[in-house]
Structure formats: structure tokens, C-alpha cells
Amino acid sequence: LQYYKEGDYRTEVGYMGCRTRVMGDVTDPDNQVTPGRGNLSFTSINLPRLGIKHGIVTNEKADMDGFFEELGEYMEMVKDQLLERFEIQCRKHVYNFPFLLGQGVWTDGEKLKPNDRIRKLLKHGTLTFGFIGLAECLKALTGKHHGESEESQKLGLEIIGFMRKKADEYSEKYNLNFSVIATPAEGLSGRFVNIDKAIYGKIKGVTDREYYTNSFHIPVYYNIRAFDKIRLEGPYHALTNGGHISYVEVDGDPSNNLEAFESIVRCMKENNIGYGSINHPVDRDPCCGYSGVIEGHICPKCGRDDSKSEYKFEKIRRITGYLVGTVDRFNNAKKAEERDRVKHA
Numbered sequence: 001l002q003y004y005k006e007g008d009y010r011t012e013v014g015y016m017g018c019r020t021r022v023m024g025d026v027t028d029p030d031n032q033v034t035p036g037r038g039n040l041s042f043t044s045i046n047l048p049r050l051g052i053k054h055g056i057v058t059n060e061k062a063d064m065d066g067f068f069e070e071l072g073e074y075m076e077m078v079k080d081q082l083l084e085r086f087e088i089q090c091r092k093h094v095y096n097f098p099f100l101l102g103q104g105v106w107t108d109g110e111k112l113k114p115n116d117r118i119r120k121l122l123k124h125g126t127l128t129f130g131f132i133g134l135a136e137c138l139k140a141l142t143g144k145h146h147g148e149s150e151e152s153q154k155l156g157l158e159i160i161g162f163m164r165k166k167a168d169e170y171s172e173k174y175n176l177n178f179s180v181i182a183t184p185a186e187g188l189s190g191r192f193v194n195i196d197k198a199i200y201g202k203i204k205g206v207t208d209r210e211y212y213t214n215s216f217h218i219p220v221y222y223n224i225r226a227f228d229k230i231r232l233e234g235p236y237h238a239l240t241n242g243g244h245i246s247y248v249e250v251d252g253d254p255s256n257n258l259e260a261f262e263s264i265v266r267c268m269k270e271n272n273i274g275y276g277s278i279n280h281p282v283d284r285d286p287c288c289g290y291s292g293v294i295e296g297h298i299c300p301k302c303g304r305d306d307s308k309s310e311y312k313f314e315k316i317r318r319i320t321g322y323l324v325g326t327v328d329r330f331n332n333a334k335k336a337e338e339r340d341r342v343k344h345a
Contacts, residue, residue, distance in 0.1 A: 003023050010034060041082050041089075044185070053066075056141065058140075089118075094109065180240050283314065
């Protein structure tokens with residue numbers, strides 16, 4: 001709301017696909033708009049690793065001073081990396097990006113000459129700190145994630161608040177748009193946990209699954225009411241100014257219960273969810289074209305039994321922010337996550 005100017009669509013917040021959000025602009029207060037800009041680079045920090053190193057799973061008592069000190073070191077390292085990548089990008093010329101800069105995709109790109117360098121355009125983009133596995137990090141630090149404990153919730157907000165404060169400090173120091181993003185983690189969720197499992201072994205509630213929980217989300221396997229999940233995740237949206245998403249899983253077709261559907265949307269609004277989603281199963285029979293919820297192996301339209309056919313039903317599910325198609329196209333970590341998901345009452 002702080003950026004919105006009535007009647008100016010450019011000041012309405014928009015999200016790219018999964019969650020990337022570009023809005024504030026420290027380089028030009030008059031350019032705090034969504035179109036004509038982009039996220040230049042982001043690098044994600046493995047929060048569970050820090051939780052394991054400094055938490056109760058490896059120490060008698062969590063070393064929070066050590067945790068925040070090392071998180072600050074990680075932030076400093078990522079900041080240097082983002083700046084290095086930014087300088088490489090800025091050395092490019094307009095002629096390297098004829099479509100982006102010749103068709104008005106980047107604001108004012110068409111005003112530059114082909115041999116001009118593009119720093120004056122890229123400075124309006126964002127440089128972003130991502131993170132994964134806040135839930136497992138809290139488990140390692142306290143023994144409970146933020147869905148299980150109000151104390152863990154306070155600590156979770158402190159951790160992401162620390163990251164946001166550092167990003168804001170870098171923005172002021174370098175006059176560039178540093179931000180924090182709730183990393184989508186399509187591939188990273190499995191990669192990071194496999195690395196940590198090889199080092200630390202299986203730790204209950206931390207490395208004992210095939211994936212780390214997405215960004216600041218309550219674990220998908222944790223049984224929690226939809227409204228409670230929204231209430232707990234809402235405060236993280238304000239901290240992750242580079243992008244975020246929260247979603248709840250519902251059982252069946254929401255069009256059969258529009259009042260419940262609307263109540264969830266309103267709850268998201270009241271809890272300051274910037275980008276929210278209501279996930280529900282969408283199944284499709286490729287033979288007759290039926291689209292809806294298919295229970296078991298029998299198509300409700302044509303009666304076909306897909307267990308006796310080479311043509312199987314398509315099970316379309318949301319993986320992070322994208323609807324990526326059928327479940328069989330997910331990687332192993334995301335297939336495991338989808339299997340573990342509970343429905344939120």
C-alpha cells in the first residue's frame with residue numbers, strides 16, 4: 001500500500017510466476033513501480049545447516065550468538081557475490097539484449113544507443129538474498145518448528161528479520177536494491193538436504209525427509225488449520241520484500257463450497273498475505289477430456305479405468321508457485337513433498 005498511487009496501474013504490486021516481486025527502488029523514489037524492471041540475481045542460504053551447527057541437535061544448548069554471527073557472514077559473502085554478478089551484467093551493452101532493450105521491456109531501454117552500457121537501467125533491478133528450510137532450522141535450534149511453538153515463531157521472525165535488516169543496510173550503503181526472497185526451491189530442497197544428510201546423518205525433524213521445507217512455510221506434513229497456517233506465515237510476507245507465497249491445501253473442488261473458498265481469501269487479506277494460493281487437486285482424463293477431481297481409477301465422465309489402460313490420468317498439482325503439470329514431472333524431492341502434504345481444514 002505504501003507504493004500505491006490511485007489510478008496508476010504501475011504502482012500495483014505484481015508477482016512473476018512463482019513469487020518474484022519488484023517494487024521499491026532506493027535508486028529513484030519516482031520509479032517505485034512493477035513494470036520495466038526485474039530481479040537480476042539471487043542466491044539462497046541454507047538455514048538448516050546453520051541450525052544444525054549451532055542448535056540443540058549438536059550442542060547441549062543452542063548458541064544463538066554463534067548462529068547470528070555466521071548468518072551475518074553468509075549474508076556478507078552473498079552480498080559480495082551479488083555485487084560481482086551485478087558488475088558483470090553492467091558491462092554488457094544494449095546490443096547484447098536487442099529485444100529487452102529495444103521493445104520497451106526494460107524502462108528507457110529504447111532511449112539508449114546500441115553501444116551504450118546498461119548500468120543506468122540495471123540499477124533499478126533487485127539483488128536478492130534467498131533462504132530455505134526455516135522450519136528445519138528452528139527444529140535444530142529449539143526442537144520445535146514455528147507451527148508447533150509460539151517461541152519458535154518469534155525466533156523465526158527474528159531470523160528472517162535479521163536478514164531483511166542486513167539487506168536494507170546494504171541497500172543504503174551501496175544505493176542498490178537488495179531484497180530478501182522466500183526461495184521457491186524447486187531443486188534446492190532436495191539438493192541441500194542430501195548434502196547435509198551426508199555430513200550430519202539423519203536428524204529427526206531436520207534431515208530425515210527427502211526435502212527441506214520451502215522458505216518460511218509451515219511443514220507440509222504438519223496438521224494445522226488453514227487459518228492458523230495463514231496467521232503464522234503472514235508476518236513473513238512483510239519481511240520478504242523480494243517475493244513470497246503462502247498456500248493452503250484443500251480437499252476436493254472449491255467450486256462446491258464457495259463460502260469456504262471466500263473465507264480463506266479474506267483470511268489471507270486480513271493477515272497481509274502478499275501472494276496467496278489455494279491448492280486443490282485437478283485431475284484430467286486425456287482420453288475423454290474430463291477435468292475435475294477423479295477419485296481412484298474410474299473416470300466419472302466416461303467410466304474408463306486407467307489402471308487397465310496405458311493412458312493414465314493426469315494429476316496436476318502445484319509444486320511451489322507454478323502449476324508445473326502432472327506429478328510425474330516433479331523431481332524426487334518434490335514428489336516426496338507432494339505425497340506428504342496434508343489437507344488444511
